[in-house]
Amino acid sequence: MRTLLLAFLLVTTLPGERRFVVASAATDRARADGQPPGRIGMDEAMRGIEALRRRDEAASKAYDVKALAELWTADAVALPPGGPVKRGPELRRGLEKMAEVARNTEVLDYREVFEETLVFGDTAVEWGHIEGSERDRSTGKVTTSRFHLMRILKKVEDGSWRVHRSIFAPAG
Numbered sequence: 001m002r003t004l005l006l007a008f009l010l011v012t013t014l015p016g017e018r019r020f021v022v023a024s025a026a027t028d029r030a031r032a033d034g035q036p037p038g039r040i041g042m043d044e045a046m047r048g049i050e051a052l053r054r055r056d057e058a059a060s061k062a063y064d065v066k067a068l069a070e071l072w073t074a075d076a077v078a079l080p081p082g083g084p085v086k087r088g089p090e091l092r093r094g095l096e097k098m099a100e101v102a103r104n105t106e107v108l109d110y111r112e113v114f115e116e117t118l119v120f121g122d123t124a125v126e127w128g129h130i131e132g133s134e135r136d137r138s139t140g141k142v143t144t145s146r147f148h149l150m151r152i153l154k155k156v157e158d159g160s161w162r163v164h165r166s167i168f169a170p171a172g
Contacts, residue, residue, distance in 0.1 A: 045119045045161075049126070049153060052161040053112055060110045060132070063102035069095045072163050073154050079167040081147075108133045108142065112149075122155035123164075129171055146171040 052071065059067035069092040072078075078086040086094055114128035131146040147168045154164035 042119060045124065045155070046117070048155065048159070048161045049117060049119075049124055052153065052163070053114070056163075057110055057112055061107050063098075063105060063107055065095045065098045065102060073156065076163060077165050079165075081169045104137050106135045106137055108135055124153040124155075124161070126151050126153065130168070131171075 055067065056071055058064075059071065072091060075088045076091055077088075078091050080086065110130070110132035112128065112130050114126045116128070117124055117126040127148075127150040129146055129148050131144070133142055133144040135142045148171050149166070149168045151163050151167075152165035153161045156162050
């Protein structure tokens, strides 16, 4: 039997202002095999999310902008630091334009480290950081970077997970 759980979270945004956020998740009430409620669905979701992360890391290390563009939903939104909001096709075009830069850049290291992942059916929220280093092929100069990252992931029709929303900022 499936049961829908609702959680009401009180969020304080400004002094004197409060908003309630509702989160829900369906879970198994009882399982004949003794597994904890919802465990099988969570394991399956995490395998899919880990596959997305592996594809993201591989495409980033190879600077494969076409493969990176395929990791986003068609209606994705990215909130880059200090820049305008990037949406859907515009976001994909921006990634494709990076192909020019990619020819002159060698990625030396790229790692995604996620500290928390919350799954709500076909949607997941994760946060952590990305760190890496790259070398400019023409000058030999090596730069390193580290960004805080929060993403909303969405399970799409073919069963794979994609990045649906993303916000990141340089880590201090």
